[in-house]
Amino acid sequence: MNDLPLNWITQELTALNADMNARFLWCTDENALNTLPTALHQEQLLVLTNRWDVAEQAKARGFTTAFNDFDCSEIPDNSLDKIFYRVSKEKPVVHHLLNQAWRCLKPGGQLLVAGYKNEGTKTYIEKIAKLLGSGKNIEKNGPVYSAALSKYTEYDAEQLLDDSDYRQPRPIALDSGIKLLSKPGLFGWNKVDAGSALLIEQLKQLSPPPNPLSTCVDLGCGYGYLTIAAASLDICKSINHWTLTDNNAAALQLAQQNLQHNQLNGEVIAADAGKSIRAKVDLLLCNPPFHQGFGIDGDLTDKFLLSAKHLLAPQGIAFFVVNQFIPLERKAAPLFNQIRVVIDNGSFKVIQLGL
Incomplete structure (x- = not known):
């Protein structure tokens, strides 16, 4: 998918002509996947991303890269000459990074920001332009809004855009009977996903298998709901090690x-659909994403199914929950000998797979 706002950002990066003392920051998420250029201004530019796959691609292309939850706390105030940002999907993330741009830019430094019209980009530009004391300088090119905004005001923590307390984890789903922490920046962060809840309801009805399960991978784990909710179920009580992985x-x-928080024995691994995990497990749980960037991407389903095949032990079982329109059964057919639709409620379906 050709991302026009990202194209504008990379053009601006390519056009840079600065002395070696200048320092630049490029904040990017899944929008840059598979479209990163080779290293630009290698000594001066830091690529900051919250996506493991983007971080790995950026490193492979020669960029200095940081992988974290857009944590800018180690970047000093008034230290950057330019920041480049293609707006993210979720408002708290955008507001968080715009606030950090105000803090981190030098006086006279520039924020270069772009996004599509239907992502609220024009409003974001107007908000941060006001904080920076800059003219809006909004350019519209078809569906894309972009702007180069200079910083003329001193950072003031009392005037920040509302980022929903982005950095702070907090308890959620208090009525679920389990202990869960989450935070803005994750899809559906403040509730239990309906598909995941359906999967857990089906697992509740299953008896432990003849050969007790001892290991489980939560593939695309999010904040870990499937693991935490499944741990107390009869089918999972014999599991002594949990592996949670996400991008x-x-x-x-x-x-x-x-x-x-729930005193479970396990490990958390950064990976692209579990690719780097070499273990073979008895049980695999997965509620895979079906959006790549801003569009539906059927290849993601294939990627998660391939990982499930490689991760399952010979007698292992996998449970997937997907939106009703995802043809998981057809996609799984070349990879798995056992395919069973456990339930289809018209919105989601739970599918059991075996080798």
Whole structure:
């Protein structure tokens, strides 16, 4: 998918002509996947991303890279000459990074920001332009809004854009009977996903298998709901080690905290759909994403199914929950000998897979 706002950002990066003392920051998420250029201004530019796959691609292309939940706390105030940012999907993330741009830019430094019209980009530009004391300088090119905004005002923590307390984990789903922490920046961060809840309801009805399960991978774990909710079920009581893996830095942070919060023995691994995990497990749980960037991407389903095949032990079982329109059964057919639709409620379906 050709991302026009990202194209504008990379053009601006390519056009840079600065002395070696200048320092630049590029904040990017999944929008840059598979479209990163080779290293630009290698000594001066830091790529900051919350996506493991983007971080790995950026490193492979020669960029100095930081992988975290857009944590700018180690960047000194008034230290950057330019910041480049293609707006993210979720408002708290955008407001968080715009606030950090105000803090980190030098007086006279520039924020270069772009996004599509239907992502609220024009409003974001107007808000941060006011804080920076800059003219809006908004350019419209078809569906894309972009702006180069200079900083003329001193950072004031009392005037920040509302980022929903982005950095702070907090308890959620208090009526679920389990201990869960989450935070803004994750898809559906403040509730239990309906598909995941359906999967857990089906697992509740299953008896332990003849050969007790001892290991489980939560593939694309998010903040760890499937692991935490499944741990107390009869089918999972014999499991003595949990592995949670995700591509998103915030998810990994929260999954680790939720393991500790619930005193479960496990590990949290950053990976692209579990690719780097070499273990063979008895049970695999997965509620895979079906959006890549801003569009539906069927290849993601294939990626998660391939990982499930490689991760399952010979007698292992996998449970997937997907939106009703995802043809998981057809996609799984070349990879798995056992495919069973456990339930289809018209919105989601739970599918059991075996080798």
